[in-house]
Structures are given as C-alpha cells and as structure tokens.
Amino acid sequence: MLEIAYGHPVASAEDEYMAFADRSVAALTDIGSIASTLVDFVPILKYIPTWMPGAGFKRQALRAKDMWAEMTRIPYQRVRDDMALGKAKLSFTTFMIQEVSRDGHLTDNDEYDISNSASQMYGAGVETTLHTLLTLLLAFTIYPKVVDKAQAEIDRVIGTSRLPELADREFLPYLGCIVQEVLRWNPITPLGVPHCLQEDDSYNGYGLPGGSMFIINVWAISRNPALYPNPEVFRPERFEEMDAETASARDPRKYLFGFGRRICPGRYLADSSVWLVAANVLATMDIRRARDSAGREIIPTPSFKGGIVSHVEPFECDIRPRSQKTIDLIAERHYETTD
Known part of the structure; x- marks a missing residue:
C-alpha cells in the first residue's frame, strides 16, 4: 500500500515508513470503537480542558491527531523532494501532483487534498x-x-x-x-x-x-x-x-x-x-x-x-x-x- 500511495517499496518489517505509519494507525484504532467513551453519550464533555480528570479520551485523541498529521506530511514531502530531484517513482501521489499542476502551480488546498488522500490509502x-x-x-x-x-x-x-x-x-x-x-x-x-x-x-x-x-x-x-x-x-x-x-x-x-x-x-x-x-x-x-x-x-x-x-x-x-x-x-x- 505504501508503494501504491508513495512509490515506496517495503523491503522488511523494520521499514521506517511502515513502522511510523503502523504506530499512527494503532494510535487511531486504540482510541476505541464507536460510542466507546463517555463523550459519545455526553457531547458537552468535548469542551472540558485536557488537564481535567476524566479527559483522558481527549488527550489520547490529540496524540493520535498529531501522529496522523506527521504521517500525512512526512511521506508526502519526501515524494515532493524526490520529484524535484527527478528520482520519484510512479505512485498515486506523483500522478495526482502531475495531474493537478498541469494547468499551473499547486495551491495549498491542492497539496492538502493530495497529501491527505494518500495517507488515507494507507491508514484506511x-x-x-x-x-x-x-x-x-x-x-x-x-x-x-x-x-x-x-x-x-x-x-x-x-x-x-x-x-x-x-x-x-x-x-x-x-x-x-x-x-x-x-x-x-x-x-x-x-x-x-x-x-x-x-x-x-x-x-x-x-x-x-x-x-x-x-x-x-x-x-x-x-x-x-x-x-x-x-x-x-x-x-x-x-x-x-x-x-x-x-x-x-x-x-x-x-x-x-x-x-x-x-x-x-x-x-x-x-x-x-x-x-x-x-x-x-x-x-x-x-x-x-x-x-x-x-x-x-x-x-x-x-x-x-x-x-x-x-x-x-x-x-x-x-x-x-x-x-x-x-x-x-x-x-x-x-x-x-x-x-
């Protein structure tokens, strides 16, 4: 899946990208199933500060959010760098960048959409x-x-x-x-x-x-x-x-x-x-x-x-x-x- 998304072949279980992506996915899935926390039943709890007792669900969600953001940013930027050097392999990310930028430069919204779509391919x-x-x-x-x-x-x-x-x-x-x-x-x-x-x-x-x-x-x-x-x-x-x-x-x-x-x-x-x-x-x-x-x-x-x-x-x-x-x-x- 990493090769499809980013053109990155995985040679072993110790692969840097795979290990990082697996930690990010695990952080997300460890949050729990749907309706598994009190905030799912008492929505107003989403407004309590993270330091309060009982707000562990919020701290865990924020950690997962930060890890997911890194998982989205790092491999996408690596592909962009490889494209600039002319050594990027064909992948979903390179294809989308080339297609979207055909009529001009990529906008921030374009990059956001492409990077998140690629990370979702692996994460989901x-x-x-x-x-x-x-x-x-x-x-x-x-x-x-x-x-x-x-x-x-x-x-x-x-x-x-x-x-x-x-x-x-x-x-x-x-x-x-x-x-x-x-x-x-x-x-x-x-x-x-x-x-x-x-x-x-x-x-x-x-x-x-x-x-x-x-x-x-x-x-x-x-x-x-x-x-x-x-x-x-x-x-x-x-x-x-x-x-x-x-x-x-x-x-x-x-x-x-x-x-x-x-x-x-x-x-x-x-x-x-x-x-x-x-x-x-x-x-x-x-x-x-x-x-x-x-x-x-x-x-x-x-x-x-x-x-x-x-x-x-x-x-x-x-x-x-x-x-x-x-x-x-x-x-x-x-x-x-x-x-």
Whole structure:
C-alpha cells in the first residue's frame, strides 16, 4: 500500500515508513470503537480542558491527531523532494501532483487534498486489508475442505505453470464465493462509519431529527440467519446456491464498504487486493492446522476483537509451499517486480 500511495517499496518489517505509519494507525484504532467513551453519550464533555480528570479520551485523541498529521506530511514531502530531484517513482501521489499542476502551480488546498488522500490509502487500507486476509487464513485453517475445493478449481482453470491474475477472476467462481464469505464472516468494520442526517427524516414511523448520528450495525446484517443460514459457519457454497438476483442482493460488499456519498472510495482496490492474495496463496501454499507436541491437530476457535476494525485474535496454522514449482514461480514474480 505504501508503494501504491508513495512509490515506496517495503523491503522488511523494520521499514521506517511502515513502522511510523503502523504506530499512527494503532494510535487511531486504540482510541476505541464507536460510542466507546463517555463523550459519545455526553457531547458537552468535548469542551472540558485536557488537564481535567476524566479527559483522558481527549488527550489520547490529540496524540493520535498529531501522529496522523506527521504521517500525512512526512511521506508526502519526501515524494515532493524526490520529484524535484527527478528520482520519484510512479505512485498515486506523483500522478495526482502531475495531474493537478498541469494547468499551473499547486495551491495549498491542492497539496492538502493530495497529501491527505494518500495517507488515507494507507491508514484506511492496511489495517482493514490485513485483518481481512488474517480472517481468510483462519477460515482456511478451520475449513480445509474449502482449501481443497478452491485449489482444485485453480489447478483446473490456470494450471501450475503461472500465478493467478485479475484477468482470471471471472473463470474462478468458487474463489469469488470465498471472498464474499470472508467479508461476511468477519465484517472488518462491524459498526461501519457513522453518518449524520443533514435534515429531518423518518424511518418505519420513527421521526429522525436533522443532526442525528446513524451507526449501521454491519455485524448484525452479516449474522442475520434469515439472509445467511448458520451464519457462524464459514460456507462459501451459500453464494453458489443462491439465484443470481438473491446473490447480488445479499453480496456483503453492498453494505460492508458504507453507503451514499461516504462510501469507501478504495472499495474496488480492496476487493481486488483480497482476491489476488487469496488466489495466489491458494495457488502456491498449503494451509493446514498446526499440531501440538503429541501430534494432535490444533483447531482454532474463531475469535474477533471488536473496535473500529475487527481484529483477528492470534491463532496457529501450518503454511507450506505446495511444490518446488510454486517456490520457483514466487521467486520469478519477486524478481519481475523488483527489477
């Protein structure tokens, strides 16, 4: 994601940018879930001084705000400096700067918009995508038959001489069902993003005054047994068994990424990223249950920690290359992308 946003490739977990960005994202998510602090219920508390007892929520929010501002400013300025030296790599930031400045110089508002858009790509995209992929691995560990069925589809359609690409998506329907099911099984933003009414409205006979905050219970929608029988079970086949109209209406992507003008602008990138990772992991790796010292399989219990982002609790699994051929394919792809 850092490479897409800023043209900065991440070579290791100790990468300077990644470590700083991760701290910034953690500071934001650690504030808590929606309606998790007293100020959410007593709004007047937002006016108390930061030094007062009970204002810890305000001090924590200010620290997160400062870290987010630095995360926005530092990588953006680095790209600007690299562009001035003629060594900047193509990225979202360089593209937007070139496009916006085509008719003249960048204004302060232009720079503000571009820098914040780039930081949002990482801040909003990494944590959510990471835990979606961890959910995928958790499901693969608990339900090995899903892995077997998906690998058989990939081997039949693509073979073993190359890695899956986005162009293969329409020919791998079961894999598509897996992506839908993982988004439903652990909706990564379980309470969505709050919305606010601009004017008075009504719903099912309830009067809703303008200025009211709306919190959409995405988790409850995804767990509705009338829509998804046995909702606690990870079962991609549920989407195969629906007719086209029902499958479209119950596609979790219809509600997972938000609604209206505030719908997630990165939803297509996120969806494609999850599909690509799922396809390539299944094509190259065997995901099985770990074993204890006595050789017994360890079957993880699905456990998710609530918050702004639904975190997957740690679990054990066993991931190994499917063959020497897949190791060679991974190495070949790595050399292609790093040249």
